[in-house]
Amino acid sequence: MKRFLYELSESWKIAAAQMRSNLTRSTLTALGVIIGIIAVTLMGTAVNGISIGFDKSMAVLGDDVLYVTQWPWKPVDDWxxxxxxxxxxxxxxxxxxxxxxxxxxxxxxxxxxxxxxMRSVKYGGNQVDNVFVLGTTSDFIITSTIDCTAGRFFNELESRGGANVVVIGYDVADALFPAQSPIDKSVLI
Incomplete structure (x- = not known):
């Protein structure tokens, strides 16, 4: 153990002497190592941030949901x-x-x-045009990320029976029912 400590102290003495005699080279080498470590750390942070941002944006669609459609989600030239x-x-x-x-x-x-x-939705004298209307079943709530702030999502009995029920988004509800609750009201689609 004594020999190890002796070798270690001698190595430190030689390293310190070399650093003092070649101060510019030592400083530039240390600076290069520091910049390299910072660059690798920043790249890791950036990649992690991009990954988190992507996960958050995909969570809107459901990060464990697979969509199968006939048409692409965006307009295409080769329709x-x-x-x-x-x-x-x-x-x-x-x-x-x-x-x-x-x-x-x-x-x-x-x-x-x-x-x-896309349809217009009307209640009384209020109308909202170009509303995205989605027909589905009661199981949609399992795969979607929507959160009902008032009321509830329709149930299986209403879904299978073809009941005339609708779940409207906040913007549509605010435009059609500016001063009242939209629950238990009838809208025309």
Whole structure:
């Protein structure tokens, strides 16, 4: 152990003497190492920040949700390539749900059919144009990230029975019902 301490102290003495005799080279070397460490740390932080930002933006869609649609989500110039794709039917989701129920160890939870279009929504004298209307089932609440601030999402009985129920977003509710609650009101779509 004594020999190890002696060797260590001699190494430190030699290193200190070299650093004193070549001060500029020592300073530049130390500066290069410091800049390298800072650059690697900043890159790691930047990549981590980008990853967190991406995860947050994808969480709006559901970070564990797979969407299958006939058309792309954004307008495309070559729309004719998509028009002949097979139409996605509600029966496909029902078949998938039977398969999911028959496979207890599956990581899949539920298949939810949706159909969407743009329409005007009206209540009394108030009207909102170009509203994104989404038709779906009661299982949609499982896969979506929406949060009902007032009222509730429709249930399975209303979904299967084809009840005339609607869940409206905050902006639509605010425009149609500026001074009253939208709950238990009838809107025209």
């Amino acid at each position: 004719w390539n998509y028009r002949d794709r097979k139409k996605i039917k509600t029966e496909y989701a029902e078949t998938l749900n039977r398969m999911i129920a028959a496979t207890p160890n599956s990581n899949l939870v539920v298949a939810v059919p949706t159909s969407n279009l």
